Amino acid sequence: MIHPSTIRFLKDLKRNNNKPWFDVHREMYLAAKTDFENFVQQVLTETASFDNELKELQVKNCTFRINRDVRFSKDKSPYKTNMGAYLNKGGKKSIFAGYYFHLEPDGNSFTGGGLWMPEAISLKKIRQEIDYCFPEFKKIISGNGFKKQYPSGLTMSADQMLVNVPKGYDKENKAAEFLKLKNFVALKKIPDSQLTGSVLKKEVILAFKALMLLIKFLNHSLE
Numbered sequence: 205m206i207h208p209s210t211i212r213f214l215k216d217l218k219r220n221n222n223k224p225w226f227d228v229h230r231e232m233y234l235a236a237k238t239d240f241e242n243f244v245q246q247v248l249t250e251t252a253s254f255d256n257e258l259k260e261l262q263v264k265n266c267t268f269r270i271n272r273d274v275r276f277s278k279d280k281s282p283y284k285t286n287m288g289a290y291l292n293k294g295g296k297k298s299i300f301a302g303y304y305f306h307l308e309p310d311g312n313s314f315t316g317g318g319l320w321m322p323e324a325i326s327l328k329k330i331r332q333e334i335d336y337c338f339p340e341f342k343k344i345i346s347g348n349g350f351k352k353q354y355p356s357g358l359t360m361s362a363d364q365m366l367v368n369v370p371k372g373y374d375k376e377n378k379a380a381e382f383l384k385l386k387n388f389v390a391l392k393k394i395p396d397s398q399l400t401g402s403v404l405k406k407e408v409i410l411a412f413k414a415l416m417l418l419i420k421f422l423n424h425s426l427e
Contacts, residue, residue: 206243206399210236210287211309218285218310226283233270236287240307241267244289246405251303251412255419257293265295286312291412293423299326301388301422303412309396315411316354318389319422326426331370331383333425338379344417345390353414354390358382388422390415 213236217226226233245263252258266289274280285308292302301319306312322330334341344350345357366384369375373383392411398404 205402205404206307207236207239208400210239210307211396211399214285214287214307214309217283221281221283221285223282237270240287240289243405244291244305247289247305247408247412248291250405250409251291254413255416257423258291261291261293261295263289266291268296290317292419299323299426301419301426303415303419305408307399309399311393311396313394313396313399314391315394315408316389316391317412317415318358318387318418320387320389322388327386330388330422330425331373333421334379334382335373335377337421338382341379341382341421344421347417349414350390350418353392353411357390358385359387359389359391360385388418390418 209232213229213232216229217233220226241263244266248258248261248263248266252261268284268288268290270284270287272279272282272284274282287307289305290296290302291304292298292300294300299322301317303315303317305315319326319330351357360381364385364387366386369377369380369383373380377383392407394404394407398407
């Protein structure tokens with residue numbers, strides 16, 4: 205569970221996203237950061253019990269800085285109003301698929317994972333693996349456990365897909381709709397009512413377990 209004070213801090217930060225306010229409330233931030241990291245450690249420990257490729261991973265290599273990179277953004281707000289953790293075998297900066305938890309109150313929290321915006325060479329490898337092993341891929345994303353946690357399946361919004369199948373693939377390919385994907389991600393919303401209760405860790409772990417076979421498939425294609 206996440207402590208209510210962490211939720212309050214993120215809500216207050218959203219209303220006061222500026223350095224003077226943050227500096228005055230730095231102790232609140234540090235407490236919230238510690239609380240979030242403690243939760244991530246619990247999730248990491250349990251996830252590593254069924255995905256042994258995470259056994260050597262440390263929390264510091266999973267969590268993200270709260271400072272925003274505003275160099276190329278019109279929004280110059282200095283801080284993120286969320287906390288996130290990405291669990292994969294190479295750490296958050298690696299190319300590998302993994303599990304993600306996003307804490308952002310007011311209905312914006314979610315969990316899930318996969319691989320977001322892979323580079324061209326990685327994307328090519330994943331598409332090739334899906335083409336070669338489509339029955340296996342389809343079995344993973346149509347399994348009861350996966351569908352229960354991710355009833356909408358993979359995120360397939362128009363802006364995250366090609367209009368046509370990639371060059372080199374027939375438009376009648378059985379895997380065509382998945383070959384057009386630019387991301388390979390499944391997400392599950394977490395309501396605010398669960399954030400500060402004991403059910404939170406259970407829901408995140410259930411989501412991660414249902415995602416494990418997809419993570420393995422994606423990472424196998426990259427190796």
